[in-house]
Amino acid sequence: MRLLHTSDWHVGRTFHGADTLDALVATLAEVAAAVRRERIDAVLVAGDVYDSAMPAGRHVAALSAALAAIRDAGARIVLSSGNHDSPARLGANAAFAAAGGLHLSTDALDPASWRTTLDDEHGPVQVLAIPYLEPLALRAALPEAGIATQADAMRWAMDAVRALLAEAPGRSVVLAHCFAAGVAIADDAPRDITAGGLDVVPTAAFDGIDYAALGHLHSRQVLAEHVRYSGAPLHWSFKERTPERGAWLVDLGAEGLEAVTWLELPVPRRLTEVEGELEALLGDARLDGTEGDWVRATLTDRLRPIDAMRRLQSRWPHCAEVVWRAPEHERSGETYGSLVAQPTDAELVGAFLGHVRAGVGASEAELALVADALARVDAEERDR
Known part of the structure; x- marks a missing residue:
């Protein structure tokens, strides 16, 4: 079986105020062409499909056309929501879409909905597409799970994945949208997942999985042979680490992962x-x-x-x-x-506390409370 690992399409994003939709549409057309040329069985999109929780009508239309072209080329599509997406909007009509070969995974609290089964001559491949996990929301919904960080959230999710795989053993692929330990963090990375600092998921979380298709960073990275970031199909910032744009071609054989090769996509503007x-x-x-x-x-x-x-x-x-x-x-x-750098929200709160306390800053416990409060505000803003 041949899979194409992509992520971070960010449909609707601008480049320093300039519209990028035409360039992205052209690049996604190349993905559809590659499906035919490379005989790709399924295209994976590991989160941040849209750039906004409320995409404009023309952005919805552009995405729908791109997905239809990929399906017409012969590939099924497995797509998970990222932190930029509205799970409810992206996942609308998911059951109907699945009948047409588009598998939308957006419900963080329903692990069974993450699973899509693909088949080839060697049998089934279980694809588990984990939506973006918001620790604050999971902690409220699952108080007994002890979830405080992204690492905790992914531990809970991977426990659920392994339970599902135990019911149907075989080859497995996981999609996840997160920072994983070992990434070379650059300025192209999105703002810290937690308001108080970088929260990383151990790479070992994906042990035992044939391939982990990660999203969230906009430049390709290889953390292990079976754990990779594909990066975004377009450049979204001058600060991104690599000039290449593309996706990973993932070949699964009878026993699991056989090969991973880089598929170049055109760069419309260097x-x-x-x-x-x-x-x-x-x-x-x-x-x-x-x-x-x-x-x-x-x-x-x-x-x-x-x-x-x-x-x-x-x-x-x-x-x-x-x-x-x-x-x-x-x-x-x-x-x-x-001289003109803007502090983060957490830094502003810490500076204020230091000011009103005559130089005594926030304690670790207070910083944790501030991080939780800011994360709650961020979550509420995304859900509007």
Whole structure:
């Protein structure tokens, strides 16, 4: 059996304010073409299908068309919800969709609904698509489970997965949307899963599974031969770790995982970063050929140039970000970005407590309460 591991489609997301829908539609059309060319049996989407819990009508229509094209190409689709998705909206009509070969997994509290059985000449493959797990919601619904962190939530979920697999032994694939231990965290990673800090799932949580298809990071990563992130099909930030965009081709044989190979997907517009004084950049022949790229310019002029974005866009129409870093900031060891960096919500609360207590900051217990409160607010905002 051949599977295609993808994730983080983020339908509806913009790139520094620029619409990306046409580029994403073209890339997903390449996925459908690859299904035919590579004889792919099923396409896996490990969370963050939409970028918003309330996608616009044209984004829903674009996703529906892309999924229909993949089905027409001959692959079944297994899709789980991520932290950007509204489980209720994404999972609407899941039973009806399953009859057409689209398997939507969005109910975090119903492990039985995570399972899809695929068959080949060697027998069944059990695909368990775990939706994004919100520890706060699980703790409220399952007080006896002792769930406080993402690691606890995934432990509970994988216990449920193994119980389901015990009922039907055989080859197994798990989809999950989380930070797993061992990832090379970069700025392309979404904001910390918990308000108080990074909460990681041990890679050992996926021991005994033939393949774990992970989502949540936007660049590909290999944590173990059978535990991988595919990354997103498009670049969503200048800070993403790898220039490649694509998906993992996963081959399962009679005894389990046989091979995993990288399938390149086209990059509609490359990312380019340029640095220097404005006039020098505008005339730099070494940058010829980059005019069609997304460009992030770091300007090092002694004084902030006037109308810098308009002038940069005269050469690079898709210049999306301008940063000014004056030389005096470099000499002082302080970058311009650090001068204007915005603190996290948890840092703001901690700074306030330190202020009103004459320098005595929050205790660990207080920080935990703050993290819970902020996570609750985040969860309520996503469910609106």
